[in-house]
Amino acid sequence: MPMDPLPDLASLSLADIARLAADAKLPPVASWNPTHCGDSEMRIARDGTWYHQGTPIGRETMVRLFSTILRREPDGGYVLVTPVEKLDIAVEDAPFVAVEMKAEGEGRDASLAFRLNTGDLVTAGPAHPLRFAEDADGPRPYLMVRGGMEALIARPIYYELAERAIDGGETPPGIWSDGDFFALEPAA
Missing domain, CATH: 3.10.540.10 (duf1285 like domain)
Incomplete structure (x- = not known):
């Protein structure tokens, strides 16, 4: 059973990404x-x-x-x-890794879509929250994918998230996606 080639994330709008994710x-x-x-x-x-x-x-x-x-x-x-x-x-950690991100909008109007190492497309928001954990290696961001399974967000993508959080000026620093706010600090 051949699988479709992965679309180029940069060429897709977030509406396209949402449609592809819903069609999966x-x-x-x-x-x-x-x-x-x-x-x-x-x-x-x-x-x-x-x-x-x-x-x-x-x-x-x-x-x-x-x-x-x-x-x-x-x-x-x-x-x-x-x-x-x-x-x-x-x-060993999470079954998926978020390897690419596309962002549209700013502040409360922002939406963040992620491509996983498996080709899945996931938009952060109420159904797919972001969480941040801390361990000996430093901060570890995760994205809920499905059925209790998460994706570890690759370090370069985490840096993009941190930059958005700093530029956003929220206290505590965090990011918005699909109407939800995700603080960049580990949950208590």
């Missing part, structure tokens, strides 16, 4: 409840690289396909699920 048809993984079958021998590294038996999966289309059957379980674990099998997959 994902399998109904939330309704599939097969018996657990074992371990997929796959993991998603902190940088978003997918591995099988310790070897990076080099085919982008395979990663995109696997990402469509990824699900977060109530216990916080991750599985690859089909109607007939469910396999564990190790996730």
Whole structure:
């Protein structure tokens, strides 16, 4: 099953991005409840690289396909699920990485759309909030994607967000997207 090539984010309006995101048809993984079958021998590294038996999966289309059957379980674990099998997959941080951002508007009228390493398009807002965590490596921004799964926002994109927050003049510093305000400080 061939997958469509990824559109150029810079050439799309946020309305185009919203339409593409709404048109994306994902399998109904939330309704599939097969018996657990074992371990997929796959993991998603902190940088978003997918591995099988310790070897990076080099085919982008395979990663995109696997990402469509990824699900977060109530216990916080991750599985690859089909109607007939469910396999564990190790996730070091977040299963997705936001690698590109497009912003339109300023202040309360701003909208921020992100492209994930899997090609998914997500607009930050009420259904897809941003959150900021702090760890030994410094601030770590995340974007809710779907079904309890988040995307780690790549460091260069975080710098763009921080610049927008500083330019916005809000106290505390933060950014607006789709009518929601997201403070750039870790939640208490």
